[in-house]
Amino acid sequence: MKIFLDSANVTEVKEAASWGILSGVTTNPTLAAKEGRDFKTNIKDISALVDGPVSAEVIATARDEMVSEAHELVRISDNVVIKIPVCLEGLAATKTLKEEGIHVNMTLVFSVNQAILAARAGAAFVSPFLGRLDDIGTDGLERLSEMVETFRNYDFSTEIIAASIRSPEHVVQAAQIGANIATVPFKVIEQMVKHPLTDLGMERFLADWAALQAQLVADGVNDMETAPKA
Numbered sequence: 156m157k158i159f160l161d162s163a164n165v166t167e168v169k170e171a172a173s174w175g176i177l178s179g180v181t182t183n184p185t186l187a188a189k190e191g192r193d194f195k196t197n198i199k200d201i202s203a204l205v206d207g208p209v210s211a212e213v214i215a216t217a218r219d220e221m222v223s224e225a226h227e228l229v230r231i232s233d234n235v236v237i238k239i240p241v242c243l244e245g246l247a248a249t250k251t252l253k254e255e256g257i258h259v260n261m262t263l264v265f266s267v268n269q270a271i272l273a274a275r276a277g278a279a280f281v282s283p284f285l286g287r288l289d290d291i292g293t294d295g296l297e298r299l300s301e302m303v304e305t306f307r308n309y310d311f312s313t314e315i316i317a318a319s320i321r322s323p324e325h326v327v328q329a330a331q332i333g334a335n336i337a338t339v340p341f342k343v344i345e346q347m348v349k350h351p352l353t354d355l356g357m358e359r360f361l362a363d364w365a366a367l368q369a370q371l372v373a374d375g376v377n378d379m380e381t382a383p384k385a
């Protein structure tokens with residue numbers, strides 16, 4: 156499963172890209188608003204840091220305006236993907252953009268039916284929102300599982316992005332279900348790498364190594380004899 160970063164923050168994107176785990180970035184108007192910067196400048200900066208798709212969402216609600224906005228956004232960088240909410244106007248805009256060779260990520264997907272329609276309209280990605288489904292007492296992972304199973308029955312090239320991820324466990328479950336991608340907030344990626352036994356193990360290794368050095372000094376052994384080769 157590929158990992159995208161769900162963030163519009165340049166510092167977070169730069170840091171996550173340095174870890175070598177990043178295959179793309181997703182933004183949305185709420186994340187963009189948090190940055191308080193010009194949206195297009197922000198997307199340009201993010202796109203330069205990532206070797207993979209960067210989703211930028213349209214604000215328009217009518218098909219023609221969605222398409223015009225998409226045309227402006229794709230001019231920012233070759234790796235910009237257009238995020239469009241799943242609705243009838245959004246499907247029509249996706250069809251047009253697909254015909255023009257522009258990749259669309261259909262967002263705010265909460266049902267299998269929405270995912271099927273997005274795929275049929277030609278979306279390159281669909282983004283089911285796990286956390287927001289959980290928030291209303293529905294099982295987001297169950298919906299994701301149904302979507303993955305449904306897509307497997309056909310030759311849909313549309314990739315499923317598990318979105319609205321709230322915890323490392325969401326990521327594990329999305330991977331086991333078979334989502335193509337998980338778009339994960341920075342904080343959750345940091346949590347994914349953590350394990351108390353890793354921290355304890357590192358502490359012990361360092362303490363044992365320090366004890367050895369102290370012992371060697373006490374024994375008068377030249378530490379060049381034992382130092383690891385560079």
Ligand code: E4P
Nearest residue numbers: 161181182183287318319320
């Ligand atoms: C995905 O593309 C969305 O930007 C994001 O995952 C939404 O997450 P939220 O429900 O935590 O706002």
